[in-house]
Amino acid sequence: MENIENKQSRRTFMKSSTVAGGGLFLSFTWLSGFVTAVPVGEAPSGDWYELTGYIKITPDNIIKLINPNPEFGQNVMTSLPMIVAEELDADWQKVVVEMGPHDNVKLGPQFTGGSNSMRMYWRPLREAGAAARQMLKEAAAQTWGVPVDEVTTKASMLLHEKSGRSGTYGQFSSKAATIPVPKGMKLKEVKSFNVVRNSKKNVEGEKIISGKPLFGLDYKYEGMLIAMIEHPPAFGMKLKDFDATETLKMPGIKDVFRQTLYEDGFEQGGFDTRSFNELLVVVGKTTWEVMNARKKLKVTWEPIGDTLKNTMGGRNGKTEITVPGELETTTKQLEKFKEYAAKPAQQLRRDGDPETAFKNAAQVIERTYNAPFLAHNCMEPMNFFAHVMDDKAIVAGPLQAPGWSEPTLAKLINLPADKIEIQMTRMGGGFGLRAYGHYIYEAALISKRIKAPVKLVYTREDDMTYGIYRPTYTTTYRAALDANKNLIALHVKGGGIPEHAIHANRFPAGTIDNYLAEGWRIPSNITTGAFRAPGSNFAAASEQMFLDELAEAMGKDPIDFRLELLKRAKENPVGRNNEYNADRYMSVLQLVKEKSGWNNSENKKYSRGVAAYFCHNSYVAHVVDMVMRDGQPYVERVTSAADCGIVINPDAAINMIEGAVVDGIGNAFYGGLTMVNGEVQQKNFHQYRMIRINEAPKKIDVHFVQNEIDPTGLGEPPFPPVFGSVASAMYKLTGKRFYNFPLIKEFNSLNKA
Amino acid sequence: MITLNINKKNYNIDVDPNTPLLWVLREHINLVGTKFGCGVAQCGACVVHLNGEAVRSCVTKVSRAVGQKVVTIEGLSENENHPLQKAWIENDVSQCGYCQAGQIMSAAVLLRENKNPTEQDIDNAMAGNICRCGTYLRIRDAILLAAEMQRKEKK
Ligand code: FES
Numbered sequence A: 001m002e003n004i005e006n007k008q009s010r011r012t013f014m015k016s017s018t019v020a021g022g023g024l025f026l027s028f029t030w031l032s033g034f035v036t037a038v039p040v041g042e043a044p045s046g047d048w049y050e051l052t053g054y055i056k057i058t059p060d061n062i063i064k065l066i067n068p069n070p071e072f073g074q075n076v077m078t079s080l081p082m083i084v085a086e087e088l089d090a091d092w093q094k095v096v097v098e099m100g101p102h103d104n105v106k107l108g109p110q111f112t113g114g115s116n117s118m119r120m121y122w123r124p125l126r127e128a129g130a131a132a133r134q135m136l137k138e139a140a141a142q143t144w145g146v147p148v149d150e151v152t153t154k155a156s157m158l159l160h161e162k163s164g165r166s167g168t169y170g171q172f173s174s175k176a177a178t179i180p181v182p183k184g185m186k187l188k189e190v191k192s193f194n195v196v197r198n199s200k201k202n203v204e205g206e207k208i209i210s211g212k213p214l215f216g217l218d219y220k221y222e223g224m225l226i227a228m229i230e231h232p233p234a235f236g237m238k239l240k241d242f243d244a245t246e247t248l249k250m251p252g253i254k255d256v257f258r259q260t261l262y263e264d265g266f267e268q269g270g271f272d273t274r275s276f277n278e279l280l281v282v283v284g285k286t287t288w289e290v291m292n293a294r295k296k297l298k299v300t301w302e303p304i305g306d307t308l309k310n311t312m313g314g315r316n317g318k319t320e321i322t323v324p325g326e327l328e329t330t331t332k333q334l335e336k337f338k339e340y341a342a343k344p345a346q347q348l349r350r351d352g353d354p355e356t357a358f359k360n361a362a363q364v365i366e367r368t369y370n371a372p373f374l375a376h377n378c379m380e381p382m383n384f385f386a387h388v389m390d391d392k393a394i395v396a397g398p399l400q401a402p403g404w405s406e407p408t409l410a411k412l413i414n415l416p417a418d419k420i421e422i423q424m425t426r427m428g429g430g431f432g433l434r435a436y437g438h439y440i441y442e443a444a445l446i447s448k449r450i451k452a453p454v455k456l457v458y459t460r461e462d463d464m465t466y467g468i469y470r471p472t473y474t475t476t477y478r479a480a481l482d483a484n485k486n487l488i489a490l491h492v493k494g495g496g497i498p499e500h501a502i503h504a505n506r507f508p509a510g511t512i513d514n515y516l517a518e519g520w521r522i523p524s525n526i527t528t529g530a531f532r533a534p535g536s537n538f539a540a541a542s543e544q545m546f547l548d549e550l551a552e553a554m555g556k557d558p559i560d561f562r563l564e565l566l567k568r569a570k571e572n573p574v575g576r577n578n579e580y581n582a583d584r585y586m587s588v589l590q591l592v593k594e595k596s597g598w599n600n601s602e603n604k605k606y607s608r609g610v611a612a613y614f615c616h617n618s619y620v621a622h623v624v625d626m627v628m629r630d631g632q633p634y635v636e637r638v639t640s641a642a643d644c645g646i647v648i649n650p651d652a653a654i655n656m657i658e659g660a661v662v663d664g665i666g667n668a669f670y671g672g673l674t675m676v677n678g679e680v681q682q683k684n685f686h687q688y689r690m691i692r693i694n695e696a697p698k699k700i701d702v703h704f705v706q707n708e709i710d711p712t713g714l715g716e717p718p719f720p721p722v723f724g725s726v727a728s729a730m731y732k733l734t735g736k737r738f739y740n741f742p743l744i745k746e747f748n749s750l751n752k753a
Numbered sequence B: 001m002i003t004l005n006i007n008k009k010n011y012n013i014d015v016d017p018n019t020p021l022l023w024v025l026r027e028h029i030n031l032v033g034t035k036f037g038c039g040v041a042q043c044g045a046c047v048v049h050l051n052g053e054a055v056r057s058c059v060t061k062v063s064r065a066v067g068q069k070v071v072t073i074e075g076l077s078e079n080e081n082h083p084l085q086k087a088w089i090e091n092d093v094s095q096c097g098y099c100q101a102g103q104i105m106s107a108a109v110l111l112r113e114n115k116n117p118t119e120q121d122i123d124n125a126m127a128g129n130i131c132r133c134g135t136y137l138r139i140r141d142a143i144l145l146a147a148e149m150q151r152k153e154k155k
């Protein structure tokens, strides 16, 4: 255990803004008064005593809980410390929370993604809280000369009832810090929780609504310059030549140069994307000056041709991939989809004898679903700060997975990992995009080259056209029905650029005797990656849309149909490898059926659609209620049911689901990125339609299945089932089935026709 | 050198008069509560008040603000006690939080002009502010709550 030095320095730069007095004239020049770092947490002065990596206590009883995981709006800054506070018996009202630095040894995996924060940290944080509480009890027991078992705790206080003694955690913090961290402490019963399972407000709420510096773009550092990059105008193009004469004459401009990201043969990590390997960098004093100066660049670009990419790590170990150089166009991609869909594909799962079943079928239903690339469009455009020195480096900014970026960063700037300090700022959204470290590497390489602290800033246009998009997908479902309209076989075959979205062992696999799942891929130079429930978002959309149509063809209610299938999965599953729990699936469907008043006649005025999905370890079902408003479909109400085990912070969990529903409606209706000859056609929000407040539902009614199962996440699971429920409601509203996202585009084109 | 009045304080700044107010606030005056989201008047993250009117500071030249009164999120209230700020906390609106300063600044003008806004009024007034996290329902509720608080305060 160590005594932690006080950390006032982090706050210092704030002083520059608080010295401004009323009516006083103050001259601010850029670079004046800015000292290192973002202020995180309240960091009062004094000695901090560390009791495990997650807990620090001062003698005057201020308890600081360290949030290990990067915050991008999923509210882990609040919910993870709540878990520690629970087992620690800390007074939540008096706790301060601070974002931890990158330190995998003390703070665990530190990865925001896969809806995994809760799952990863639930046990370690409980154990840390319980261990620290025991250390404090020991310290008090030793001081008071009483048996440790007689010492109790409550709201950051230690008590010995028999002798009437009491003291604060703070009083015993220095002694407790010398006691070895105990292992295997008994954890609390779920029933006795009084922090967890109670709604707590966002610990950074006040800072957000008062405009405090929290985000990467707000980060300041003494002597910091601003860099921007000019990337090729299209995927499949590269930098040929440039003339920066005019740019260099512009005010505030320091330098313009060519920067290579990975040298030939560089072995990229699994999350190192390579959209454009050679970039043109403009460095200057302020963002606006650099933005302006970029317009004066004279650049020529050329087709890149096929390239080789070396990857290490990942599931397949070392691989060498050829990236095709074609300049791709959306309409041609869709033609390619048809061509590939007709070819044999990789078999992913087979049960029974689907071919024979299809041959004997009385009726075959076949439907194909398509979905476009999606841009993440995080509200805060991509940015990162880097200060690479000869013997060490500091990098800071919005980042989901510091541990994944660090090895590559270390190689690129040629410093050992322990000489690199990574700070995670609050992220203005992430949605998967900030798990890919290219922008950190770019910032670091630029800093190394110019030998100065620098912040790399993307404009919205850069952010949208230099993306790591949700892939574009297609999936064809075929169902075989016998003469009595029984489902006898199901065939799903899907592909995409550059991957398919087939999860062969998910529902409804395991419920149908004859089942075949196949997938295919088309390689591409368009970079793609995780986007809120990667793969699952479209897998759920196509699957749930097809099940809805299938239920109708079979003359069944869409909820009852799913429940019947799940009953089969529970009682007599087909195959052994079915990646879902039928009971939990059923429970969200039953709950949403009840809470939405599925069969109530008063709801007949709505066009209703339902969908349910399981991914990222949680189960969610939605019923959406749609109406026609000014000639456009509008989702007026939504009822949601979720099973994510123990709900840590109920009101925040509801917020997550509301947000995912709104995001889902927005992406189902409007989301889509198209290309012409490799050039992204949507460059800013006037071309990329985002859902707005007037298009958001009036009401989203969220319900949780109550249980005591260890908690799982909610960032992703509520998102995928939105698509199917919206599409099915549109069918009810219009009498037409929709098969192509974005749905409003298809709706408007049908209406025109 | 130009002089700006921001949040009731005067600042002398040496800057190209064509610079958008957004970047002057963020980089010259170190008021970073006003956010950059799109730069083309499409998202509302950069909304500030210019003589009480909501303007998108990303497309407002700083020269336009000379001799005017600029209010940013940092100056909206003394102690974060504007009814909207209180209602935002009460309803725990924020997810990532990046859009929220702009949302509040847009809502503040609505509330001043319309003491008793309907949901429809809110949708109309707030449609220029994108929230990528989808907190729109909480934004609506928070504005309704703030309007109620404001009416009570006046009584
Ligand atoms: S940044 Fe000004 S409206 Fe988007």
Ligand code: FES
Residues within 6 Å of the ligand: A073, A379, A428, A429, B094, B095, B096, B097, B098, B099, B100, B130, B131, B132, B133, B134, B135
């Ligand atoms: S809270 Fe994230 S963009 Fe609005």
